[in-house]
Amino acid sequence: MKNRFAFQPRYFLFWLVFFVVTKATFLLYHAAKVSALPAGSVARIFGYGLRLDASATAYLCILPFLAFAVGSALPERFFPHRLLGFYSAVVGVIVGAFTVADLELYRAWGFRLDATPLQYINSPGEMAASAGSAPLLLLTGILAALLGLGWWLYRKIVGPIPALPPYFGRGRAVLAGVLYLALLVVPLRGGVQQIPINQSDVYFSTVPFANHAALNVPWNVGTALLLTDGGPNPYQFMPDSVAARTVRQLYAPATARPDTTRLLRTTRPNVLFIILESFTGKFVASTGGEAGVTPNLDSVARTGVLFNNIYAAGDRSQKGLVALLSGYPSQPTTSIIKYPRKTELLPHLCRSLEQAGYRSHYYYGGELAFANMKSYLVAGGYDQFTERADFPRSQQNSKWGAHDHVLFDRILGDLKSQPAPFFVTAFTLSSHEPFEIPIPRKFKGTDETALFRNSVYYTDWALGRFLRMARRQPWWDNTLVVLVADHGHTLPGNDPNESPNKFRIPLVLTGGALRPEVRGRVISQVGSQTDIAATLLRQLGLPASAYTWSHDLLQPLRQPFAFYCFSDGFGLVTRGGTVSYDNVPRRIITQDSTVTREQLRQGQAYEQASYGEFLAK
Incomplete structure (x- = not known):
């Protein structure tokens, strides 16, 4: 018979195992990308990702652990057995849905599920149309399999909550429950280090897919939802004055005289702008x-x-x-x-x-x-x-x-x-x-x-x-x-x-x-x-x-350029080539052999200055 006070550790273990299963599902779905990874990457994906999985698990355990501690102070007939089961079922469906949506969105967008789909929340029809080419039957089957496996794991790992032993007072039971609740602080912040865990802690590879695969989707979504548009600027590479000066230099014209090229034969033509x-x-x-x-x-x-x-x-x-x-x-x-x-x-x-x-x-x-x-x-x-x-x-x-x-x-x-x-x-x-x-x-x-x-x-x-x-x-x-x-x-x-x-x-x-x-x-x-x-x-x-x-x-720059953004990263194109940069681990993804260190700094300055202006509006 399972011990009453093993419930909380078992409950934590259940979610941790379930997250490992979802990570394996992601890797299987993208098997073609996995096959191209360097040797040993899969094991490192699970190893590095375990810290974020544990952090996400701890967040999901806060309410059940709190309910367990409060319920231990009440007569047994008032203990929230059904509430804990209902909570677990609802969260399981949400996590399963996130996992399955992420499978196809990653294929289309190249980044793990975050708060981006919320930009389309007021137009669900169009959001569904974006996934119109997705294999819906396969995804539905994966969701059903995940939920079925989750239910089986819950029964095997957690199971029913035993009654409080007659020799064990409610006060001691509450104390034990609160102690487990307090211990969640460690996995919540990803360890005992000074800075709480973030995405960069699980980035270990020079291959973006390997780093992305190590992420925990519910953790990623939750973090994105908590981010605000009020700052501080997360892309602070240099003093703002230096970034502003570097951007001004990027826009410096090639000659002092403006190009007087006229493409139009009239000053007020109609303009038909087709996107x-x-x-x-x-x-x-x-x-x-x-x-x-x-x-x-x-x-x-x-x-x-x-x-x-x-x-x-x-x-x-x-x-x-x-x-x-x-x-x-x-x-x-x-x-x-x-x-x-x-x-x-x-x-x-x-x-x-x-x-x-x-x-x-x-x-x-x-x-x-x-x-x-x-x-x-x-x-x-x-x-x-x-x-x-x-x-x-x-x-x-x-x-x-x-x-x-x-x-x-x-x-x-x-x-x-x-x-x-x-x-x-x-x-x-x-x-x-x-x-x-x-x-x-x-x-x-x-x-x-x-x-x-x-x-x-x-x-x-x-x-x-x-x-x-x-x-x-x-x-x-x-x-x-x-x-x-x-x-x-x-x-x-x-x-x-x-x-x-x-x-x-x-x-x-x-x-x-x-x-x-x-x-x-x-x-x-x-x-x-x-x-x-x-x-x-x-x-x-x-x-x-x-x-x-x-x-x-039509007014040539001293150094013509194009800056582009992808999910938490940027690229800068010049005549000298292209450099792309990942903001999470703060390192270069790809770089042409002809690109200088100065070009990377220009891209960082552009990102810092433009995002700083966005925050200030």
Whole structure:
């Protein structure tokens, strides 16, 4: 018979074992990545991860241990047996759900589950659509297996709580329960060291996947939820004055004389700003990607102005939106779009153009509430919005909303009566998971890469169809069209989360407003999404001083660069190569042989200064 006072240690052991099981599940699900790890990594994943597992276990034990201690002071009939069982069942379901969600999210996003999905909590349909290509049947089976195994482990390790021995007084029982409760402090903080445990304590490898696998998902989620946007700045690499000076030097122009290149033949053209969902440069031949996937965009690039060395600022749509329309950098573990009080302080292309007499309209085939986009766009000052609810269901796919060609048809119809000059922004969606398209597939295959390739081909088809009809409209001759991606993608090739290939995107200018002599021009200078705002405003002869993180791509820098963020890390691209850095263990992930130590310091300064400004807003 199990001893009454072994309940608390047994309960602790149960959760610790269960977390080890979830870690094994993660490794099995990502077996292909595990097979590429250096020898001995798997054992070290479990060994290093055990400290975070124990910390998460201790947090889950606080309430049961407290209830046990209080219940020991009460008559046996009032002891909270059912409450402890109910609590364990509910927490088990939550932990199991977190574990299973993390399996697929890690494959798609490249980082373990944290508070990021909460950015989509007000649009669960779109959040579910993001997982549309996930093997739901398999994941459901894994969840059922985890819950079944958890129930079996609970019965074997914990079991029913024996009654208090008649010779053992309630006072002594309470004291024993409180003692076990107090002992939780040690695993809670990960040991007796001065600084409590954090993620960096389980990072042991130069391979990011090995470090990620050692993390405990519930601990990771809980820590992310406790983080605030009020500081202090976690990216403090140097004195703030040094970081600010280093960033100013990054933006130093190559010559004292400004570039007077004029791309436009009119000072107040209409601006049609088209944001292409997930249009990675790896699928665009004009930026060095696969041939034949985006023939229309490539054709436009040959007759317009192509920027073929541009990098996205972040890896999610909401980050790309802010980078494109406000020229503002991304944040490593959050997005400023989550904080309306902060985004209201950002400059915005729509407001800048409104002051010059432009009327505006924002088009999106999905729901604008997704990822808090609408609050940002409303603050930006758009006159009108068209979104999913404005399209009949017959014109929508099953997940996201209106197909891209339907969106473009609506824009064509509306522009017949749109007052000029106009600033129209359109955001496509068909090339987002689950990659559903309304035309026959061009490329063979049913794997995720093939589905993604076909969805990009469809959006390009819809774009080409739209541009051919637009050229026949009376507004075309006085219109500048900006074609750019919101972010890149790990596919094709399953690039690591930090890879610059994942962030490289196309940027093409076209339209009747371009001067004939600049058509066919290719600009290969390294640049960022954040630079588009200043480039556009300078071409329109409008002030861009409010866009302090944006640089005119036609005004060469002394050292052209692009800074990008991924989950708690950054990359900096220059002519000298790329360096990527992991903020958790504070070490370089990858570095080209030609990259200097100074480039790493520049990236650190940029991250510190930009995040410091984010905190201060």
